[in-house]
Amino acid sequence: MANEVEQAGGLGFLLALVDPGPAARVRRRTGMPQENTAAVTKPPRGPAWDLGLRDLPSSVVWWMLQQDDPRINELVYGHCAIDDRVRHDILNGVPHGPGRSRRVPVAKGLSRYPPPEIPRAAGPAELTAALREVASMAQGRAAALMVRREDWGVVAGADRERPLPGYARWALSVRPDCPPEVRTQFGTHRKFTHRLSTAGVVDGPAVYATTTRPARQALSVLAMGRWAFPDRLTEAAAALGPLVRAELGGNTEAWAVLTQLLPTFTGTLPELVTTARAIAGDGGEEVDGPLSVGSGTTDPPGHQGDAEVVYGGPSWDTGQTLGDDGSPWGSATGGRLSAGVRRIRASWQRPGG
Template identity: 55%
Template structure:
Protein backbone atom coordinates (compact mmCIF):
# COMPACT_ATOMS: atom_id res chain seq x y z
CA UNK A 1 0.00 0.00 0.00
CA UNK A 2 1.21 3.48 -0.80
CA UNK A 3 1.55 6.08 1.91
CA UNK A 4 -1.50 7.98 0.70
CA UNK A 5 -3.67 4.95 0.00
CA UNK A 6 -7.30 4.66 0.98
CA UNK A 7 -6.40 1.50 2.93
CA UNK A 8 -4.01 3.42 5.14
CA UNK A 9 -6.63 6.07 5.83
CA UNK A 10 -9.19 3.37 6.61
CA UNK A 11 -6.99 1.62 9.17
CA UNK A 12 -5.88 4.98 10.52
CA UNK A 13 -9.47 6.03 11.18
CA UNK A 14 -10.01 2.96 13.37
CA UNK A 15 -6.66 3.42 15.13
CA UNK A 16 -7.64 6.98 15.99
CA UNK A 17 -10.42 5.49 18.14
CA UNK A 18 -7.74 4.04 20.43
CA UNK A 19 -5.67 5.59 23.17
CA UNK A 20 -3.14 7.85 21.43
CA UNK A 21 -0.08 6.11 22.86
CA UNK A 22 -1.35 2.64 21.95
CA UNK A 23 -2.31 3.79 18.46
CA UNK A 24 1.14 5.21 17.71
CA UNK A 25 2.85 2.04 18.98
CA UNK A 26 0.63 -0.13 16.78
CA UNK A 27 1.25 2.16 13.78
CA UNK A 28 4.98 1.64 14.12
CA UNK A 29 4.75 -2.11 14.62
CA UNK A 30 2.49 -2.79 11.61
CA UNK A 31 4.29 -0.31 9.35
CA UNK A 32 1.47 2.19 8.98
CA UNK A 33 2.69 5.69 8.06
CA UNK A 34 2.63 8.36 10.75
CA UNK A 35 -0.75 10.05 10.91
CA UNK A 36 -0.30 13.19 8.78
CA UNK A 37 -1.98 16.45 9.72
CA UNK A 38 -4.03 18.15 7.04
CA UNK A 39 -2.85 21.73 7.44
CA UNK A 40 -2.81 23.37 4.03
CA UNK A 41 -5.74 24.25 1.82
CA UNK A 42 -4.07 22.26 -0.96
CA UNK A 43 -3.88 19.09 1.15
CA UNK A 44 -7.50 19.53 2.16
CA UNK A 45 -8.65 20.05 -1.43
CA UNK A 46 -6.73 16.99 -2.63
CA UNK A 47 -8.24 14.75 0.02
CA UNK A 48 -11.76 16.02 -0.57
CA UNK A 49 -11.49 15.68 -4.34
CA UNK A 50 -10.80 11.96 -3.88
CA UNK A 51 -14.30 11.69 -2.39
CA UNK A 52 -16.35 13.27 -5.17
CA UNK A 53 -16.42 10.17 -7.36
CA UNK A 54 -17.19 7.66 -4.61
CA UNK A 55 -20.64 6.11 -4.40
CA UNK A 56 -22.11 7.19 -1.06
CA UNK A 57 -25.60 7.08 0.47
CA UNK A 58 -27.50 10.26 -0.24
CA UNK A 59 -27.58 11.07 3.47
CA UNK A 60 -23.79 11.53 3.46
CA UNK A 61 -24.20 14.42 1.00
CA UNK A 62 -26.83 15.92 3.29
CA UNK A 63 -24.46 15.76 6.28
CA UNK A 64 -21.93 17.77 4.29
CA UNK A 65 -24.59 20.31 3.28
CA UNK A 66 -25.57 20.68 6.94
CA UNK A 67 -22.22 22.36 7.58
CA UNK A 68 -23.49 25.33 5.54
CA UNK A 69 -19.94 25.92 4.34
CA UNK A 70 -19.65 27.48 0.83
CA UNK A 71 -16.46 25.53 0.10
CA UNK A 72 -18.06 22.21 1.09
CA UNK A 73 -21.20 23.07 -0.84
CA UNK A 74 -19.03 23.41 -3.94
CA UNK A 75 -17.67 19.92 -3.22
CA UNK A 76 -21.21 18.51 -3.03
CA UNK A 77 -22.05 20.28 -6.31
CA UNK A 78 -19.21 18.38 -8.00
CA UNK A 79 -20.14 15.03 -6.46
CA UNK A 80 -21.35 12.50 -9.00
CA UNK A 81 -24.37 11.60 -6.83
CA UNK A 82 -25.63 15.14 -6.18
CA UNK A 83 -29.13 15.62 -7.60
CA UNK A 84 -30.96 18.63 -9.04
CA UNK A 85 -32.53 19.59 -5.71
CA UNK A 86 -29.14 19.75 -4.00
CA UNK A 87 -27.52 21.75 -6.79
CA UNK A 88 -30.49 24.11 -6.95
CA UNK A 89 -30.40 24.65 -3.18
CA UNK A 90 -26.66 25.33 -3.23
CA UNK A 91 -26.98 28.07 -5.86
CA UNK A 92 -29.89 29.63 -3.96
CA UNK A 93 -27.97 29.62 -0.67
CA UNK A 94 -30.48 27.42 1.16
CA UNK A 95 -29.25 26.60 4.71
CA UNK A 96 -29.40 22.94 5.78
CA UNK A 97 -27.99 23.09 9.32
CA UNK A 98 -30.57 22.53 12.08
CA UNK A 99 -32.07 25.83 13.19
CA UNK A 100 -30.15 27.96 10.69
CA UNK A 101 -31.96 30.58 8.62
CA UNK A 102 -29.18 32.79 7.19
CA UNK A 103 -28.49 32.30 3.49
CA UNK A 104 -25.25 30.48 2.66
CA UNK A 105 -22.90 32.41 0.34
CA UNK A 106 -22.19 30.72 -2.98
CA UNK A 107 -18.56 29.76 -3.43
CA UNK A 108 -16.83 31.83 -6.11
CA UNK A 109 -16.14 28.73 -8.23
CA UNK A 110 -19.91 28.25 -8.68
CA UNK A 111 -21.03 31.83 -9.33
CA UNK A 112 -21.15 31.29 -13.09
CA UNK A 113 -22.91 27.93 -12.78
CA UNK A 114 -26.45 27.56 -14.05
CA UNK A 115 -29.25 26.21 -11.93
CA UNK A 116 -30.90 23.00 -13.20
CA UNK A 117 -33.85 23.84 -15.48
CA UNK A 118 -37.16 24.59 -13.78
CA UNK A 119 -39.59 21.76 -14.62
CA UNK A 120 -42.37 22.76 -17.02
CA UNK A 121 -45.01 21.32 -14.72
CA UNK A 122 -43.81 23.51 -11.86
CA UNK A 123 -43.74 26.64 -14.03
CA UNK A 124 -47.29 25.90 -15.19
CA UNK A 125 -48.96 24.49 -12.05
CA UNK A 126 -46.82 25.58 -9.11
CA UNK A 127 -45.31 23.22 -6.54
CA UNK A 128 -48.41 21.47 -5.24
CA UNK A 129 -50.03 21.41 -8.67
CA UNK A 130 -46.95 19.81 -10.25
CA UNK A 131 -46.84 17.15 -7.52
CA UNK A 132 -50.55 16.39 -7.96
CA UNK A 133 -50.17 16.13 -11.75
CA UNK A 134 -47.26 13.66 -11.53
CA UNK A 135 -48.49 10.38 -13.00
CA UNK A 136 -45.03 8.86 -13.52
CA UNK A 137 -41.72 8.82 -11.68
CA UNK A 138 -39.83 11.25 -13.94
CA UNK A 139 -42.25 14.20 -13.54
CA UNK A 140 -42.63 13.38 -9.85
CA UNK A 141 -38.86 13.65 -9.34
CA UNK A 142 -38.77 16.89 -11.31
CA UNK A 143 -41.52 18.40 -9.20
CA UNK A 144 -39.95 17.14 -5.97
CA UNK A 145 -36.64 18.80 -6.95
CA UNK A 146 -38.34 22.17 -6.39
CA UNK A 147 -38.90 21.47 -2.68
CA UNK A 148 -35.98 23.43 -1.25
CA UNK A 149 -36.89 25.53 1.77
CA UNK A 150 -38.37 24.41 5.07
CA UNK A 151 -41.48 26.36 4.08
CA UNK A 152 -41.76 24.19 0.94
CA UNK A 153 -41.80 21.04 3.07
CA UNK A 154 -44.55 22.57 5.25
CA UNK A 155 -46.54 23.39 2.12
CA UNK A 156 -46.22 19.81 0.91
CA UNK A 157 -47.27 18.41 4.29
CA UNK A 158 -50.33 20.68 4.43
CA UNK A 159 -51.34 19.77 0.86
CA UNK A 160 -51.04 16.06 1.64
CA UNK A 161 -53.20 16.46 4.76
CA UNK A 162 -55.86 18.24 2.73
CA UNK A 163 -55.84 15.56 0.05
CA UNK A 164 -53.23 12.78 -0.15
CA UNK A 165 -50.61 13.35 -2.85
CA UNK A 166 -50.30 10.75 -5.64
CA UNK A 167 -48.08 7.75 -4.97
CA UNK A 168 -45.33 8.81 -7.37
CA UNK A 169 -45.08 12.23 -5.74
CA UNK A 170 -44.89 10.69 -2.28
CA UNK A 171 -42.23 8.27 -3.48
CA UNK A 172 -40.11 11.06 -4.99
CA UNK A 173 -40.34 13.08 -1.77
CA UNK A 174 -39.82 10.28 0.73
CA UNK A 175 -36.48 9.21 -0.82
CA UNK A 176 -35.06 12.72 -0.42
CA UNK A 177 -32.49 12.56 2.43
CA UNK A 178 -33.75 15.93 3.71
CA UNK A 179 -37.40 14.87 3.81
CA UNK A 180 -38.58 15.70 7.36
CA UNK A 181 -39.13 12.53 9.43
CA UNK A 182 -42.61 13.70 10.43
CA UNK A 183 -43.59 13.91 6.75
CA UNK A 184 -42.36 10.35 6.15
CA UNK A 185 -44.53 9.29 9.08
CA UNK A 186 -47.45 11.20 7.60
CA UNK A 187 -46.98 9.37 4.30
CA UNK A 188 -47.34 6.08 6.18
CA UNK A 189 -45.22 3.10 7.16
CA UNK A 190 -45.88 0.99 4.07
CA UNK A 191 -43.16 -1.61 3.56
CA UNK A 192 -42.59 -0.49 -0.04
CA UNK A 193 -41.80 3.04 1.14
CA UNK A 194 -39.43 1.69 3.79
CA UNK A 195 -37.56 -0.37 1.20
CA UNK A 196 -37.37 2.57 -1.21
CA UNK A 197 -35.96 4.83 1.49
CA UNK A 198 -33.31 2.24 2.36
CA UNK A 199 -32.34 1.71 -1.29
CA UNK A 200 -32.08 5.48 -1.79
CA UNK A 201 -29.40 5.66 0.89
CA UNK A 202 -31.42 7.56 3.48
CA UNK A 203 -29.94 6.92 6.93
CA UNK A 204 -30.71 7.93 10.50
CA UNK A 205 -27.12 9.11 10.95
CA UNK A 206 -23.40 8.28 10.66
CA UNK A 207 -23.67 5.54 13.29
CA UNK A 208 -26.01 3.59 10.99
CA UNK A 209 -23.69 4.24 8.04
CA UNK A 210 -20.68 2.96 10.00
CA UNK A 211 -22.52 -0.15 11.14
CA UNK A 212 -24.38 -1.24 8.02
CA UNK A 213 -22.66 -0.09 4.83
CA UNK A 214 -19.93 -1.83 2.89
CA UNK A 215 -17.51 -2.54 1.53
CA UNK A 216 -15.75 -1.58 4.73
CA UNK A 217 -12.84 0.13 2.96
CA UNK A 218 -15.20 2.56 1.19
CA UNK A 219 -17.13 3.34 4.37
CA UNK A 220 -13.96 3.87 6.39
CA UNK A 221 -12.41 6.06 3.70
CA UNK A 222 -15.45 8.36 3.76
CA UNK A 223 -15.49 8.39 7.56
CA UNK A 224 -11.77 9.19 7.60
CA UNK A 225 -12.66 12.42 5.78
CA UNK A 226 -15.51 13.13 8.18
CA UNK A 227 -13.53 15.69 10.19
CA UNK A 228 -13.23 17.67 6.93
CA UNK A 229 -16.60 16.96 5.33
CA UNK A 230 -19.10 16.62 8.18
CA UNK A 231 -17.27 17.39 11.46
CA UNK A 232 -20.53 17.98 13.35
CA UNK A 233 -21.67 14.42 12.63
CA UNK A 234 -18.61 12.16 12.39
CA UNK A 235 -18.41 11.69 16.18
CA UNK A 236 -21.58 9.59 16.04
CA UNK A 237 -19.79 7.07 13.82
CA UNK A 238 -16.72 7.09 16.05
CA UNK A 239 -18.82 6.44 19.14
CA UNK A 240 -20.57 3.53 17.41
CA UNK A 241 -17.33 1.84 16.32
CA UNK A 242 -15.14 2.48 19.37
CA UNK A 243 -16.56 -0.39 21.51
CA UNK A 244 -16.15 -2.84 18.60
CA UNK A 245 -12.53 -1.83 18.10
CA UNK A 246 -11.85 -2.18 21.82
CA UNK A 247 -13.55 -5.58 22.11
CA UNK A 248 -12.25 -7.26 18.94
CA UNK A 249 -8.87 -5.63 18.32
CA UNK A 250 -7.82 -3.82 21.47
CA UNK A 251 -4.06 -3.27 21.67
CA UNK A 252 -3.19 -6.57 19.95
CA UNK A 253 -0.69 -5.79 17.23
CA UNK A 254 -1.37 -9.06 15.41
CA UNK A 255 -5.08 -8.24 15.15
CA UNK A 256 -4.33 -4.83 13.64
CA UNK A 257 -1.85 -6.39 11.23
CA UNK A 258 -4.55 -8.81 10.05
CA UNK A 259 -7.03 -5.96 9.66
CA UNK A 260 -4.55 -3.99 7.55
CA UNK A 261 -4.15 -7.02 5.27
CA UNK A 262 -7.91 -7.64 4.97
CA UNK A 263 -9.31 -4.15 4.59
CA UNK A 264 -8.59 -3.54 0.89
CA UNK A 265 -10.44 -6.62 -0.37
CA UNK A 266 -13.08 -7.08 2.31
CA UNK A 267 -16.65 -6.88 1.00
CA UNK A 268 -18.54 -6.83 4.28
CA UNK A 269 -19.33 -4.03 6.71
CA UNK A 270 -16.95 -2.37 9.15
CA UNK A 271 -18.20 -4.35 12.19
CA UNK A 272 -17.78 -7.57 10.19
CA UNK A 273 -14.24 -6.56 9.20
CA UNK A 274 -13.26 -5.75 12.77
CA UNK A 275 -14.75 -8.98 14.14
CA UNK A 276 -13.13 -11.08 11.39
CA UNK A 277 -9.67 -9.58 11.98
CA UNK A 278 -9.98 -10.16 15.70
CA UNK A 279 -11.10 -13.76 15.22
CA UNK A 280 -8.30 -14.61 12.77
CA UNK A 281 -5.67 -13.09 15.05
Protein backbone atom coordinates in the same frame (compact mmCIF):
# COMPACT_ATOMS: atom_id res chain seq x y z
CA MET B 1 -0.90 3.81 -4.46
CA ALA B 2 -4.35 5.42 -4.25
CA ASN B 3 -5.73 2.31 -2.55
CA GLU B 4 -2.83 2.30 -0.09
CA VAL B 5 -3.46 5.92 0.90
CA GLU B 6 -7.19 5.26 1.09
CA GLN B 7 -6.71 2.27 3.39
CA ALA B 8 -4.26 4.20 5.56
CA GLY B 9 -6.85 6.93 6.04
CA GLY B 10 -9.54 4.42 6.97
CA LEU B 11 -7.34 2.73 9.54
CA GLY B 12 -6.46 6.16 10.89
CA PHE B 13 -10.15 6.81 11.49
CA LEU B 14 -10.47 3.53 13.39
CA LEU B 15 -7.33 4.16 15.45
CA ALA B 16 -8.71 7.53 16.52
CA LEU B 17 -11.49 5.64 18.31
CA VAL B 18 -9.09 4.13 20.87
CA ASP B 19 -6.99 5.86 23.52
CA PRO B 20 -3.87 7.71 22.27
CA GLY B 21 -1.45 5.43 24.13
CA PRO B 22 -2.64 2.14 22.65
CA ALA B 23 -3.12 3.83 19.26
CA ALA B 24 0.52 4.97 19.23
CA ARG B 25 1.68 1.46 20.16
CA VAL B 26 -0.39 -0.06 17.38
CA ARG B 27 1.04 2.37 14.84
CA ARG B 28 4.57 1.60 16.02
CA ARG B 29 4.21 -2.16 15.88
CA THR B 30 2.15 -2.52 12.70
CA GLY B 31 3.90 0.25 10.80
CA MET B 32 0.81 2.36 10.10
CA PRO B 33 2.05 5.81 9.03
CA GLN B 34 1.39 8.70 11.38
CA GLU B 35 -1.23 11.01 9.92
CA ASN B 36 -1.05 14.75 9.59
CA THR B 37 -4.09 15.77 11.62
CA ALA B 38 -4.31 19.21 10.03
CA ALA B 39 -4.18 17.76 6.52
CA VAL B 40 -6.90 15.12 6.97
CA THR B 41 -9.38 17.66 8.33
CA LYS B 42 -9.10 20.17 5.46
CA PRO B 43 -10.98 19.89 2.14
CA PRO B 44 -8.46 18.75 -0.49
CA ARG B 45 -7.81 20.62 -3.70
CA GLY B 46 -8.75 19.17 -7.03
CA PRO B 47 -11.79 18.32 -9.18
CA ALA B 48 -14.54 16.33 -7.48
CA TRP B 49 -14.08 13.36 -9.82
CA ASP B 50 -10.42 13.11 -8.79
CA LEU B 51 -11.35 12.97 -5.12
CA GLY B 52 -13.54 9.88 -5.32
CA LEU B 53 -16.78 11.80 -4.79
CA ARG B 54 -18.63 10.64 -7.89
CA ASP B 55 -19.94 7.38 -6.41
CA LEU B 56 -20.89 8.67 -2.97
CA PRO B 57 -24.37 7.75 -1.69
CA SER B 58 -26.78 10.68 -1.81
CA SER B 59 -27.07 10.81 1.98
CA VAL B 60 -23.30 11.26 2.30
CA VAL B 61 -23.50 14.16 -0.13
CA TRP B 62 -26.23 15.66 2.04
CA TRP B 63 -24.07 15.38 5.17
CA MET B 64 -21.40 17.27 3.26
CA LEU B 65 -23.83 20.03 2.33
CA GLN B 66 -24.85 20.37 5.98
CA GLN B 67 -21.35 21.69 6.71
CA ASP B 68 -22.30 24.90 4.86
CA ASP B 69 -18.71 25.16 3.67
CA PRO B 70 -18.34 26.98 0.29
CA ARG B 71 -15.45 24.72 -0.77
CA ILE B 72 -17.47 21.56 -0.05
CA ASN B 73 -20.52 23.03 -1.79
CA GLU B 74 -18.41 23.57 -4.88
CA LEU B 75 -17.20 19.97 -4.81
CA VAL B 76 -20.69 18.46 -4.65
CA TYR B 77 -22.52 20.98 -6.86
CA GLY B 78 -22.38 18.72 -9.91
CA HIS B 79 -23.03 15.45 -8.07
CA CYS B 80 -25.85 13.40 -9.59
CA ALA B 81 -27.42 12.87 -6.14
CA ILE B 82 -28.51 16.49 -5.84
CA ASP B 83 -31.25 18.09 -7.90
CA ASP B 84 -31.85 21.59 -9.24
CA ARG B 85 -33.56 22.63 -6.01
CA VAL B 86 -30.38 21.97 -4.02
CA ARG B 87 -28.23 23.60 -6.73
CA HIS B 88 -30.52 26.61 -6.69
CA ASP B 89 -30.13 26.87 -2.92
CA ILE B 90 -26.33 26.52 -3.09
CA LEU B 91 -26.07 29.38 -5.58
CA ASN B 92 -28.35 31.52 -3.45
CA GLY B 93 -26.44 30.87 -0.24
CA VAL B 94 -29.22 28.95 1.48
CA PRO B 95 -27.81 27.13 4.55
CA HIS B 96 -28.40 23.39 4.87
CA GLY B 97 -27.15 22.73 8.39
CA PRO B 98 -29.82 22.25 11.06
CA GLY B 99 -30.72 25.45 12.86
CA ARG B 100 -28.64 27.70 10.62
CA SER B 101 -30.01 30.82 8.96
CA ARG B 102 -26.94 32.86 7.97
CA ARG B 103 -26.28 33.04 4.23
CA VAL B 104 -23.48 30.77 3.01
CA PRO B 105 -20.88 32.43 0.74
CA VAL B 106 -20.77 31.03 -2.79
CA ALA B 107 -17.44 29.66 -4.00
CA LYS B 108 -15.80 31.59 -6.83
CA GLY B 109 -15.82 28.48 -8.99
CA LEU B 110 -19.63 28.49 -8.97
CA SER B 111 -20.09 32.18 -9.73
CA ARG B 112 -20.38 31.52 -13.47
CA TYR B 113 -23.46 29.34 -13.03
CA PRO B 114 -26.92 30.96 -13.12
CA PRO B 115 -29.38 29.56 -10.57
CA PRO B 116 -31.67 26.93 -12.14
CA GLU B 117 -35.23 27.98 -12.84
CA ILE B 118 -37.43 26.47 -10.14
CA PRO B 119 -41.25 26.57 -10.16
CA ARG B 120 -42.57 28.18 -7.02
CA ALA B 121 -45.91 27.56 -5.35
CA ALA B 122 -47.90 30.60 -4.24
CA GLY B 123 -48.57 29.00 -0.88
CA PRO B 124 -49.17 25.74 1.01
CA ALA B 125 -52.48 25.09 -0.75
CA GLU B 126 -50.95 25.35 -4.23
CA LEU B 127 -47.97 23.19 -3.24
CA THR B 128 -50.27 20.52 -1.81
CA ALA B 129 -52.44 20.60 -4.92
CA ALA B 130 -49.41 20.16 -7.20
CA LEU B 131 -48.26 17.13 -5.21
CA ARG B 132 -51.72 15.55 -5.25
CA GLU B 133 -51.92 15.89 -9.03
CA VAL B 134 -48.78 13.80 -9.61
CA ALA B 135 -49.47 10.80 -11.86
CA SER B 136 -45.96 9.90 -13.10
CA MET B 137 -42.37 9.92 -11.93
CA ALA B 138 -41.58 12.90 -14.16
CA GLN B 139 -44.44 14.86 -12.60
CA GLY B 140 -43.28 13.72 -9.17
CA ARG B 141 -39.77 15.07 -9.72
CA ALA B 142 -41.14 18.38 -11.05
CA ALA B 143 -43.47 18.81 -8.08
CA ALA B 144 -40.73 17.83 -5.61
CA LEU B 145 -38.56 20.69 -6.89
CA MET B 146 -41.16 23.12 -5.55
CA VAL B 147 -40.54 22.00 -1.98
CA ARG B 148 -38.24 24.40 -0.12
CA ARG B 149 -36.51 23.83 3.20
CA GLU B 150 -39.39 25.46 5.08
CA ASP B 151 -42.04 23.46 3.20
CA TRP B 152 -41.38 19.99 4.62
CA GLY B 153 -43.87 20.57 7.43
CA VAL B 154 -46.56 21.34 4.84
CA VAL B 155 -45.67 18.17 2.94
CA ALA B 156 -45.83 16.01 6.07
CA GLY B 157 -49.15 17.53 7.11
CA ALA B 158 -50.72 16.97 3.70
CA ASP B 159 -49.58 13.34 3.67
CA ARG B 160 -50.99 12.74 7.15
CA GLU B 161 -54.31 14.22 6.11
CA ARG B 162 -54.44 11.99 3.03
CA PRO B 163 -51.50 9.97 1.64
CA LEU B 164 -49.85 11.66 -1.31
CA PRO B 165 -49.61 9.77 -4.63
CA GLY B 166 -46.90 7.10 -4.72
CA TYR B 167 -44.81 8.88 -7.36
CA ALA B 168 -44.87 12.08 -5.31
CA ARG B 169 -43.79 10.30 -2.16
CA TRP B 170 -41.02 8.51 -4.03
CA ALA B 171 -39.68 11.69 -5.65
CA LEU B 172 -39.73 13.47 -2.30
CA SER B 173 -38.16 10.61 -0.32
CA VAL B 174 -35.08 10.33 -2.56
CA ARG B 175 -34.30 14.01 -2.21
CA PRO B 176 -31.17 14.06 -0.03
CA ASP B 177 -32.63 16.84 2.14
CA CYS B 178 -35.88 15.01 2.91
CA PRO B 179 -36.14 14.89 6.73
CA PRO B 180 -35.81 11.30 8.03
CA GLU B 181 -39.11 11.52 9.94
CA VAL B 182 -40.96 12.54 6.75
CA ARG B 183 -39.28 9.74 4.82
CA THR B 184 -40.36 7.24 7.46
CA GLN B 185 -43.90 8.60 7.33
CA PHE B 186 -44.00 7.95 3.58
CA GLY B 187 -43.44 4.22 4.05
CA THR B 188 -41.51 1.46 5.79
CA HIS B 189 -42.39 -1.42 3.48
CA ARG B 190 -39.42 -3.59 2.56
CA LYS B 191 -39.74 -2.74 -1.13
CA PHE B 192 -39.82 0.97 -0.31
CA THR B 193 -36.74 0.79 1.94
CA HIS B 194 -34.92 -1.26 -0.71
CA ARG B 195 -35.56 1.48 -3.27
CA LEU B 196 -34.21 4.06 -0.84
CA SER B 197 -31.09 1.99 -0.30
CA THR B 198 -30.60 1.64 -4.06
CA ALA B 199 -30.91 5.43 -4.37
CA GLY B 200 -28.13 5.89 -1.80
CA VAL B 201 -30.36 7.00 1.06
CA VAL B 202 -29.04 6.02 4.49
CA ASP B 203 -30.65 6.82 7.81
CA GLY B 204 -27.68 8.60 9.36
CA PRO B 205 -23.90 8.10 9.66
CA ALA B 206 -24.28 5.54 12.47
CA VAL B 207 -26.34 3.26 10.25
CA TYR B 208 -23.93 3.81 7.36
CA ALA B 209 -20.93 2.91 9.51
CA THR B 210 -22.43 -0.28 10.90
CA THR B 211 -24.29 -1.72 7.88
CA THR B 212 -22.34 -0.79 4.74
CA ARG B 213 -20.63 -3.55 2.79
CA PRO B 214 -17.79 -4.02 2.13
CA ALA B 215 -16.01 -2.62 5.18
CA ARG B 216 -13.27 -0.96 3.12
CA GLN B 217 -15.88 1.15 1.33
CA ALA B 218 -17.36 2.33 4.62
CA LEU B 219 -13.90 3.11 6.01
CA SER B 220 -12.98 5.10 2.90
CA VAL B 221 -16.04 7.33 3.27
CA LEU B 222 -15.64 7.70 7.05
CA ALA B 223 -11.99 8.69 6.63
CA MET B 224 -13.07 11.32 4.11
CA GLY B 225 -15.72 12.44 6.59
CA ARG B 226 -13.04 14.03 8.75
CA TRP B 227 -13.02 16.93 6.31
CA ALA B 228 -16.25 16.31 4.36
CA PHE B 229 -18.81 16.00 7.19
CA PRO B 230 -17.10 16.31 10.60
CA ASP B 231 -20.31 17.55 12.24
CA ARG B 232 -22.06 14.27 11.44
CA LEU B 233 -19.00 12.01 11.74
CA THR B 234 -19.34 11.97 15.53
CA GLU B 235 -22.47 9.85 15.08
CA ALA B 236 -20.49 7.17 13.26
CA ALA B 237 -17.69 7.34 15.82
CA ALA B 238 -20.17 6.91 18.67
CA ALA B 239 -21.65 3.83 16.99
CA LEU B 240 -18.31 2.14 16.31
CA GLY B 241 -16.20 3.36 19.22
CA PRO B 242 -17.37 0.98 21.98
CA LEU B 243 -16.92 -2.08 19.73
CA VAL B 244 -13.48 -1.02 18.47
CA ARG B 245 -12.24 -0.30 22.01
CA ALA B 246 -13.63 -3.57 23.35
CA GLU B 247 -12.52 -5.86 20.53
CA LEU B 248 -9.30 -4.19 19.33
CA GLY B 249 -8.14 -1.63 21.90
CA GLY B 250 -4.37 -1.96 22.17
CA ASN B 251 -4.27 -5.50 20.80
CA THR B 252 -1.56 -5.06 18.19
CA GLU B 253 -2.02 -8.54 16.81
CA ALA B 254 -5.73 -7.94 16.19
CA TRP B 255 -4.96 -4.69 14.39
CA ALA B 256 -2.36 -6.45 12.24
CA VAL B 257 -4.89 -9.13 11.34
CA LEU B 258 -7.46 -6.45 10.50
CA THR B 259 -5.08 -4.82 8.00
CA GLN B 260 -4.65 -8.19 6.32
CA LEU B 261 -8.37 -8.85 6.06
CA LEU B 262 -9.53 -5.38 5.05
CA PRO B 263 -8.74 -5.38 1.29
CA THR B 264 -10.89 -8.45 0.53
CA PHE B 265 -13.33 -8.60 3.45
CA THR B 266 -16.91 -8.51 2.18
CA GLY B 267 -18.74 -7.94 5.47
CA THR B 268 -19.49 -4.84 7.51
CA LEU B 269 -17.11 -2.94 9.76
CA PRO B 270 -18.47 -4.51 12.99
CA GLU B 271 -18.04 -7.94 11.39
CA LEU B 272 -14.48 -7.08 10.37
CA VAL B 273 -13.58 -5.92 13.86
CA THR B 274 -14.99 -8.98 15.61
CA THR B 275 -13.44 -11.33 13.05
CA ALA B 276 -9.99 -9.78 13.48
CA ARG B 277 -10.22 -10.13 17.27
CA ALA B 278 -11.44 -13.73 17.03
CA ILE B 279 -8.51 -14.68 14.80
CA ALA B 280 -5.88 -12.83 16.84
CA GLY B 281 -7.11 -13.68 20.32
CA ASP B 282 -5.39 -11.85 23.18
CA GLY B 283 -1.81 -12.58 22.14
CA GLY B 284 -0.98 -9.07 20.98
CA GLU B 285 -2.35 -7.16 23.96
CA GLU B 286 0.00 -4.68 25.63
CA VAL B 287 3.11 -6.02 23.85
CA ASP B 288 5.84 -3.80 22.47
CA GLY B 289 8.40 -4.44 19.77
CA PRO B 290 8.50 -4.25 15.96
CA LEU B 291 5.90 -6.16 14.00
CA SER B 292 5.12 -6.14 10.29
CA VAL B 293 2.55 -8.64 9.16
CA GLY B 294 2.84 -7.70 5.51
CA SER B 295 6.49 -8.74 5.29
CA GLY B 296 6.07 -11.67 7.66
CA THR B 297 8.44 -10.13 10.21
CA THR B 298 7.11 -10.71 13.70
CA ASP B 299 10.14 -10.48 15.96
CA PRO B 300 9.51 -11.26 19.62
CA PRO B 301 9.50 -8.38 22.14
CA GLY B 302 12.95 -7.00 22.75
CA HIS B 303 14.44 -8.41 19.54
CA GLN B 304 16.15 -5.63 17.63
CA GLY B 305 17.65 -7.43 14.64
CA ASP B 306 19.58 -5.85 11.83
CA ALA B 307 16.77 -5.21 9.41
CA GLU B 308 14.98 -1.91 9.16
CA VAL B 309 11.43 -1.90 10.49
CA VAL B 310 9.00 -2.28 7.63
CA TYR B 311 6.20 0.26 7.47
CA GLY B 312 3.42 -1.43 7.23
CA GLY B 313 1.37 -4.37 6.65
CA PRO B 314 0.01 -5.51 3.30
CA SER B 315 -1.21 -2.09 2.21
CA TRP B 316 2.05 -0.18 2.42
CA ASP B 317 4.61 -2.96 1.96
CA THR B 318 4.49 -3.30 -1.82
CA GLY B 319 7.74 -5.22 -1.88
CA GLN B 320 6.70 -7.94 0.52
CA THR B 321 8.55 -11.25 0.35
CA LEU B 322 6.61 -14.39 -0.46
CA GLY B 323 6.96 -17.51 1.59
CA ASP B 324 8.05 -20.92 0.32
CA ASP B 325 4.45 -21.71 -0.64
CA GLY B 326 4.16 -18.54 -2.72
CA SER B 327 1.83 -16.78 -0.31
CA PRO B 328 2.46 -13.56 1.62
CA TRP B 329 1.60 -15.28 4.91
CA GLY B 330 5.09 -16.76 5.17
CA SER B 331 8.44 -15.11 4.47
CA ALA B 332 12.17 -15.30 4.85
CA THR B 333 11.93 -15.02 8.62
CA GLY B 334 12.32 -18.70 9.34
CA GLY B 335 8.57 -19.07 9.87
CA ARG B 336 8.51 -16.69 12.84
CA LEU B 337 4.85 -15.83 12.38
CA SER B 338 2.65 -14.74 15.25
CA ALA B 339 -0.12 -17.01 16.45
CA GLY B 340 -2.82 -14.76 14.99
CA VAL B 341 -1.23 -14.72 11.55
CA ARG B 342 -0.74 -18.50 11.63
CA ARG B 343 -4.45 -18.85 12.30
CA ILE B 344 -5.25 -16.53 9.38
CA ARG B 345 -3.00 -18.61 7.17
CA ALA B 346 -4.90 -21.76 8.11
CA SER B 347 -8.36 -20.21 7.75
CA TRP B 348 -7.87 -17.87 4.80
CA GLN B 349 -5.41 -19.82 2.60
CA ARG B 350 -5.75 -18.73 -0.98
CA PRO B 351 -6.98 -21.38 -3.47
CA GLY B 352 -4.05 -23.32 -4.85
CA GLY B 353 -1.76 -21.94 -2.12
